[in-house]
Amino acid sequence: MVCGGFACSKNALCALNVVYMLVGLLLIGVAAWGKGLGLVSSIHIIGGVIAVGVFLLLIAVAGLVGAVNHHQVLLFFYMIILGLVFIFQFGISCSCLAINRSKQTDVINASWWVMSNKTRDELERSFDCCGLFNLTTLYQQDFAFCTAICKSRSSTCQMCGEKFLKHSDEALKILGGVGLFFSFTEILGVWLAMRFRNQKDPRANPSAFL
Numbered sequence: 001m002v003c004g005g006f007a008c009s010k011n012a013l014c015a016l017n018v019v020y021m022l023v024g025l026l027l028i029g030v031a032a033w034g035k036g037l038g039l040v041s042s043i044h045i046i047g048g049v050i051a052v053g054v055f056l057l058l059i060a061v062a063g064l065v066g067a068v069n070h071h072q073v074l075l076f077f078y079m080i081i082l083g084l085v086f087i088f089q090f091g092i093s094c095s096c097l098a099i100n101r102s103k104q105t106d107v108i109n110a111s112w113w114v115m116s117n118k119t120r121d122e123l124e125r126s127f128d129c130c131g132l133f134n135l136t137t138l139y140q141q142d143f144a145f146c147t148a149i150c151k152s153r154s155s156t157c158q159m160c161g162e163k164f165l166k167h168s169d170e171a172l173k174i175l176g177g178v179g180l181f182f183s184f185t186e187i188l189g190v191w192l193a194m195r196f197r198n199q200k201d202p203r204a205n206p207s208a209f210l
Contacts, residue, residue, distance in 0.1 A: 009196040013067040016189050017060045023182045024057030030174050045099070048092045049175050055085050063193065075197040079190050086186040089179050096176030101165060104172075108164050109133065117145075123160060124148045130157035132164075 031049040059081050066074035112120070112132045124130055130146035150157040 006196075006199045006201060009192065009199060010067055010070070013189075013192050013196050014064055016185070016192060017063040017067065019185070020056055020060035020063070020182075020189070023178065024053045024055075024060060026178060027053030027056070027175060030171060030178075033171060045092060045095050046171070046175075048088075049096065049179065052085065052089045052092055052179070055081075056089070059085060063189070066193075067196065070196075070201050072197060075193050079193045079197075082186055082193070083190050086183050086190070089183040089186070093176045093179030093183060096172045096179065099172055101169065104165055104168050105133070105161070108161060108168070112161075121145075121147055127160055127163045128157075129160035129163050131159050131161075133159055133161040 027049055031046050031053065059078060062074060063078045063082070065071065066078050109132065115123075124146050125148050128148050128150050130148050130151060146157065148157055
């Protein structure tokens with residue numbers, strides 16, 4: 001049977017939705033990893049990525065069921081929602097890639113100074129660093145009360161701001177790159193679902209294909 005046949009379209013749509021499920025899980029996992037750091041969670045776009053990942057996962061499951069059963073109504077809503085997911089995912093992915101280190105620094109710096117001393121102390125011990133950025137005399141105050149292990153090994157410790165920036169930069173680049181790349185495959189998903197939906201199931205009328 002040629003690739004344009006019913007069975008080929010069905011298998012291609014099923015395979016594509018399995019990929020969407022994996023991408024949705026990847027986006028949720030990386031965003032949760034980035035959100036695990038309190039300062040990174042201040043970048044609200046991370047929450048948007050998690051929402052897109054959840055919607056993509058759910059719509060992929062619906063598309064898989066629709067493809068297996070050749071369900072006309074389910075495939076119709078699948079096309080509509082997948083198109084909306086593409087728009088949101090494309091926009092959020094571009095936003096992730098557009099956030100430069102200067103913007104990240106401003107967000108991290110603003111979040112750091114509204115944290116409680118206990119939270120700062122936990123972050124310093126968790127990341128084995130002291131203070132945020134060595135830009136003001138406030139760094140000396142942070143270092144004086146720092147309880148990170150690095151302080152017992154040396155008179156200086158790596159600044160937490162550097163580690164936070166590396167962490168957030170990696171998370172945003174992965175989310176932006178993966179989201180942007182796979183957002184274009186969602187156009188293929190809409191087209192394939194529309195094509196498959198209009199095809200006739202040979203099992204419904206076997207005599208027509210004899």
